[in-house]
Amino acid sequence: MSITEEMQKRRTFAIISHPDAGKTTLTETLLVFGNLIRSAGTVKGKKSGKFATSDWMEIEKQRGISVTSSVMNFPYKDLQINILDTPGHEDFSEDTYRTLTAVDSVVMIIDATKGIEAQTKKLFKVCRMRGIPIFTFINKLDREGREPFELLEEIEEVLDIETYPMNWPVGMGKRFLGIFDRQGKQFVQFHGNEQEQFIPYEELERAEYDEFKKTDEYQTAEEELELLDEAGDQFSMEDVLKGEQTPVFFGSALAPFGVKTFFDTFISMAPPPAPRKTEEGVVQPDNPDFSGFIFKIQANMNPQHRDRVAFLRVCSGKFEKGLSVKLARTGKTINLSQSQQFVASSRDNVEEAYAGDIIGIYDPNVYRIGDTLLEGKELFEYNELPQFPPEIYKRVTAKNVMKSKQFKKGIEQLVQEGAIQLFMKNKGESYIIGAVGELQFDVFKYRMKNEYNSEVLLESIGERVPRWLPEDQVNKSLFDERNMLVEDREGNHVVLFKNEFALKWFKDQHPEIELIDLYEVN
Ligand code: G4P
Numbered sequence: 001m002s003i004t005e006e007m008q009k010r011r012t013f014a015i016i017s018h019p020d021a022g023k024t025t026l027t028e029t030l031l032v033f034g035n036l037i038r039s040a041g042t043v044k045g046k047k048s049g050k051f052a053t054s055d056w057m058e059i060e061k062q063r064g065i066s067v068t069s070s071v072m073n074f075p076y077k078d079l080q081i082n083i084l085d086t087p088g089h090e091d092f093s094e095d096t097y098r099t100l101t102a103v104d105s106v107v108m109i110i111d112a113t114k115g116i117e118a119q120t121k122k123l124f125k126v127c128r129m130r131g132i133p134i135f136t137f138i139n140k141l142d143r144e145g146r147e148p149f150e151l152l153e154e155i156e157e158v159l160d161i162e163t164y165p166m167n168w169p170v171g172m173g174k175r176f177l178g179i180f181d182r183q184g185k186q187f188v189q190f191h192g193n194e195q196e197q198f199i200p201y202e203e204l205e206r207a208e209y210d211e212f213k214k215t216d217e218y219q220t221a222e223e224e225l226e227l228l229d230e231a232g233d234q235f236s237m238e239d240v241l242k243g244e245q246t247p248v249f250f251g252s253a254l255a256p257f258g259v260k261t262f263f264d265t266f267i268s269m270a271p272p273p274a275p276r277k278t279e280e281g282v283v284q285p286d287n288p289d290f291s292g293f294i295f296k297i298q299a300n301m302n303p304q305h306r307d308r309v310a311f312l313r314v315c316s317g318k319f320e321k322g323l324s325v326k327l328a329r330t331g332k333t334i335n336l337s338q339s340q341q342f343v344a345s346s347r348d349n350v351e352e353a354y355a356g357d358i359i360g361i362y363d364p365n366v367y368r369i370g371d372t373l374l375e376g377k378e379l380f381e382y383n384e385l386p387q388f389p390p391e392i393y394k395r396v397t398a399k400n401v402m403k404s405k406q407f408k409k410g411i412e413q414l415v416q417e418g419a420i421q422l423f424m425k426n427k428g429e430s431y432i433i434g435a436v437g438e439l440q441f442d443v444f445k446y447r448m449k450n451e452y453n454s455e456v457l458l459e460s461i462g463e464r465v466p467r468w469l470p471e472d473q474v475n476k477s478l479f480d481e482r483n484m485l486v487e488d489r490e491g492n493h494v495v496l497f498k499n500e501f502a503l504k505w506f507k508d509q510h511p512e513i514e515l516i517d518l519y520e521v522n
Contacts, residue, residue: 003286003317003318004286006318006354007272007285007286007355007356009079009080010080010082010272010273010354010357011079011081011082011104011105011270011272012084012102012273012356012358013082013083013084013103013104013105013106013107014084014086014100014106014107015027015085015086015106015108015109016086016096016100016106016107016127017108017109017110017111017119017120018114018118018119020111021111021114021117021120021139022109022139022140022253022254023086025139025253025254025256026107026109026139026253026259027083027085029256030259030263033260033263034075034081070084070085071084071085071311071358071360073357073358077267079267080356080357081267082356082357082358084103086123095418095419096123096126097126098295098369098418099296100123100126100127100132101130101293101295101313102295102358103132104273104274104356105133105135105271106127106132106135107134107135107137107266108123108124108137108246109137109139109253110136110139110151111139111145112138112139112141112143112172112250113140113143113144113145113146115150115151115154116154116158116159121159124159127243128159128161128243130243131243132243133241133242134161134243135246135247135266135269135270136163136246136247136249137249137262138151138248139251139252139253140252140254141172141176141179141251141252141257141258142176142190142252142254142257143172143173144172144173145172148165148169149224152165152248155248161244161245161246162233162244162245163233163246163248164232164233164234164235164236164240164247164248165182165232165248165250166181166183166247166248166249166262167180167188167249167250167251167261167262168180168182168221168228168250169221169250170217170220170221171215171218171221175217176252177189177190177218178190178196178257179250179258179261180225181261183265185200185201186198186200187199187200188257188261190255190257192255193255196255196260233245235247240269241271247265247266249261249262272285273285273315273355273356276315276316277382277383278372278380278381278383279381280378281380283315283316285315285316285354285355286316287316287317288317289317290314290316290318290323290374290375290376291315291317291373291375291376291380291382292312292313292314292316292373293312293370293372293381293382293385294311294367294372294373295311295312295313295369295370295385296311296417297311297363297369297416297418298417308362308364308365308416309360309361309362309363310360310361310363310367310371311359311360312358312359312360312361312373313356313358314355314357314358315355316355317354317355318353318354319352319354319357319359320351320352321337321351322335322337323335324336325373325375326375326379327367327371327372327373328371328373328374328379329368329371329381332366334366336373337362365413368416369416369418370385389434389436389465390420390421390435390436390466391434391435391436391437391463391464392434392435392436392437392438392462393423393432393434393460393461393496394432394433394458394459394460394461395432395458395459395460395461396431396432396456396457396458396459397430397431397456397457398456398457399454399457400454400455403453403454406452406453407448407452407456410447410448410451410452410454411431414444414447415433419440420433420435421434421435422434422488422489423486423487423488423494424486424487424488425484425485425486425487427487432461432486432496441458444456461496464484464496464497464498465497465498465499465500466496466497466518467494467497467515467517468492468493468515468516468517468518469485469492469494469495469515469516471492471493473514474493478510478513482498482502483497483502483506484496495515503515
């Protein structure tokens, strides 16, 4: 098969939701379709102490949340499905944001009993910013939830996106009878825990359905459907692909009900890999030269190996084992002899991969998040990764000063993964780390102890506002504990201002000093 044909088969997407909306449950149901697991809920069950296939780190197990993004892939029909799992907890949104740079579409789950929640809104905004097509799955129809029209209205108003219901529910909760599949022109009947039943519209004309059609729920839904046909938004594939209209599906991930209808429609509409922007112009996904970028680095996924793995999204060409590529940042040539594809914690070696695929490559400590790897004569870089300013800062010290070697190694490696940022005071005399959320510090502390055998003490220095200083303007006498002068990993000087007010005051006092906001990009 040609590179173009292979690339056209890829559907790479992430599922985003507020915690508890049903992401794990839906992911598992999809894994059942891919024959990766036998039944949903077998791997997971917070209460039974078992955990989702996609939650593999110890800390995730302890907390029952998914901390890091993992990747699942399987063939389905004639397509190759790549699902990128994203952590739902808000403290890990930075990791989620990065994952969203590696996908071609997104499935947004909304809990029908709650509507749009804080985290949904945040994640949606990033998808919007990137123009990613968004498909909506309204979950938990087997519970008493909000009215479907009300939910659509909320999506339109709060998220400012047009909606197009691909199916329409009949009743809900105890009186949930099924959905009208508008595209497939069939009624999908809900039978509780039993298999759903697919009834083509013309079959509904038979006498046996007369009683069913007389129910209040059916009659109401039928009227609502008519209203939708007459007054609802028109379906526009063009708008969907631009991320301006979202196809909406109703169902229950747990039953599971409506999931197959959703998934089959979704994969038929979701786009294959699109061309990607670089500093040097646009790169087509079927360009014969291999290229891709690293959106995540993770150390010690397998404690027995103590290795680091960089997750790379292939953007063009064909990856083959042993491929020689260049690291665009340094121009150095690297042989990719060790690579893996991930299905939860089992690692299969990848023989080949195409645009849309995610591969894990062995990282001998040379990669950084955002790095571009490529084949061919030209050097260019994908600049896909948004930077998020850390908001909380803490001074970190080793409990046991004798173990400074492990301490330094641990910090260095965890910083390289990207979830925390490191700053140094007085040439490494003291270490300060910054993160977007409090939970990241817990994870940091836990991993330092478990993976590097280094217990750390963290002392808060509060929320800070970082600004970089041009090297010729570094005047140490202007700074103190309040506005702290530190260095970043590259040795550039940074001032961690106490707060916005302190920053403003400093600017007024020293208009001659240029302060650079490296996070201004978005
Ligand atoms: P998340 O990954 O988005 O956090 O959500 P997850 O799938 O873990 O689902 C959260 C809870 O909601 C789970 O209950 C799950 O069984 C339930 N759930 C998911 N989909 C549906 C659905 O379609 N209908 C109903 N009724 N429930 C659904 P849990 O394991 O009991 O967790 P918890 O209640 O202890 O939090």
